[in-house]
Amino acid sequence: MRYRRQIRLQASNREYFLDTTARLNLYLADVEKRAFRMARFAMGTDDQALDVVQDAMLEFVRRYRDKPDQEWPPLFFKVLQSKITDAHRRRSVRMRFMGWLGGNRQDDEIDDPFQEVADPREETPLRLLEQAQLGERLERVISELPLRQQQAFLLRSWEGLDVAGTAQAMGCSEGSVKTHYFRAVQVLRQKLEEYQP
Amino acid sequence: MTTYKQDDPMISQIKQELDAGLDQLDPSITTRLREGRTKAMAQATKKPFAVWGFLRPQRLAGFATAIMLLILISHWHPSRPGIPENRIDEMELLAHQGSLDMYKDMDFYAWLAKTDATH
Numbered sequence: 001m002r003y004r005r006q007i008r009l010q011a012s013n014r015e016y017f018l019d020t021t022a023r024l025n026l027y028l029a030d031v032e033k034r035a036f037r038m039a040r041f042a043m044g045t046d047d048q049a050l051d052v053v054q055d056a057m058l059e060f061v062r063r064y065r066d067k068p069d070q071e072w073p074p075l076f077f078k079v080l081q082s083k084i085t086d087a088h089r090r091r092s093v094r095m096r097f098m099g100w101l102g103g104n105r106q107d108d109e110i111d112d113p114f115q116e117v118a119d120p121r122e123e124t125p126l127r128l129l130e131q132a133q134l135g136e137r138l139e140r141v142i143s144e145l146p147l148r149q150q151q152a153f154l155l156r157s158w159e160g161l162d163v164a165g166t167a168q169a170m171g172c173s174e175g176s177v178k179t180h181y182f183r184a185v186q187v188l189r190q191k192l193e194e195y196q197p
Numbered sequence: 198m199t200t201y202k203q204d205d206p207m208i209s210q211i212k213q214e215l216d217a218g219l220d221q222l223d224p225s226i227t228t229r230l231r232e233g234r235t236k237a238m239a240q241a242t243k244k245p246f247a248v249w250g251f252l253r254p255q256r257l258a259g260f261a262t263a264i265m266l267l268i269l270i271s272h273w274h275p276s277r278p279g280i281p282e283n284r285i286d287e288m289e290l291l292a293h294q295g296s297l298d299m300y301k302d303m304d305f306y307a308w309l310a311k312t313d314a315t316h
Contacts, residue, residue: 021241028237032230033219046226054233061237135214157208158215189207 024065027072028057035080038154041143042084052087056080074161077169081151088147134192141191145184148172152180153188 032053039049039056056079064075142150148170155166156177166181167174299306 021238024241025234025238028234029231032234033222033227034215036222036226036230037215037218046223050226050229050233053230054236057233057237058240061241065241134210135218138211138214139218154215158212185205185208188211192207192211 020065023069024061024072027069027076028061031073031076032057034159035076038080038151038158039084041139041150041154042147043087044143048087052083053080056083059083073159074165074168077155077159077161078171081155081169082171084151085147138192141188145187148176149180149184149187152177153184156181 035053035056036049039052040046043049043052056076060072060076060079063079064072067075142153145153151170152166155161155169156163161169163174163177166177170177170180
């Protein structure tokens with residue numbers, strides 16, 4: 001992985017004795033942008049995503065800094081996914097409470113993230129044509145995935161965790177990871193059909 | 198259930214797009230991420246409470262001074278207001294068994310004692 005490459009690079013420059021703090025800093029520096037993007041997909045806003053990532057880094061350092069380096073990736077993403085899930089729950093409760101009080105929903109708020117159905121909004125062909133860049137389209141499709149599918153896909157495909165590591169990060173069984181991942185890829189394949197090589 | 202492999206061309210393309218998106222992050226976001234990391238790392242560099250760390254010379258000196266002050270304060274009794282000397286004399290007179298009339302003729306007795314001494 002990227003982090004391991006950086007460690008090797010440091011080693012080739014004769015910086016053999018990186019202490020735990022330096023290695024931890026290097027790891028977090030490597031992972032922070034991807035963590036932010038994952039949180040951004042899940043949370044929908046930059047501010048919320050930044051809060052989640054910062055909380056995750058603080059808790060990860062506090063709880064797991066003394067763990068062996070090779071255990072850091074699944075542990076960090078376990079903390080991150082836990083923070084994302086907590087933030088989703090808090091938002092769901094707040095939205096329900098606002099609903100009881102008759103408050104208006106904001107446009108950027110998302111429904112209950114635990115529902116296992118994909119966003120039912122269908123894209124019209126015209127709208128699809130308007131989506132010129134794959135990046136923008138991809139971001140939208142990933143954001144619309146149910147949270148667990150989103151987590152499974154990003155951890156497996158982007159972060160490169162194996163099934164066991166993904167299961168550890170998500171706090172579920174390996175079978176569940178496979179199911180979530182399979183469904184996510186199905187949805188992505190379907191919605192990104194026109195961009196497939 | 199069909200399984201999707203990690204080297205699936207579509208997945209590779211998605212991964213490339215996601216990686217490319219990292220370089221386009223707003224500088225303000227990368228700054229805030231760095232600040233968050235710095236905050237987390239500050240926590241990592243904090244040393245846990247240790248007895249030897251707590252017993253540093255400056256702290257020990259401070260404790261010793263505080264204890265000395267405490268002892269001094271607890272053993273220091275401010276002097277009670279003294280009784281004036283003339284008051285003591287008066288008290289002796291009052292407490293004496295003899296008649297107070299004798300003291301009225303003190304000058305006479307003093308002359309008598311002087312006269313006896315000369316004779």
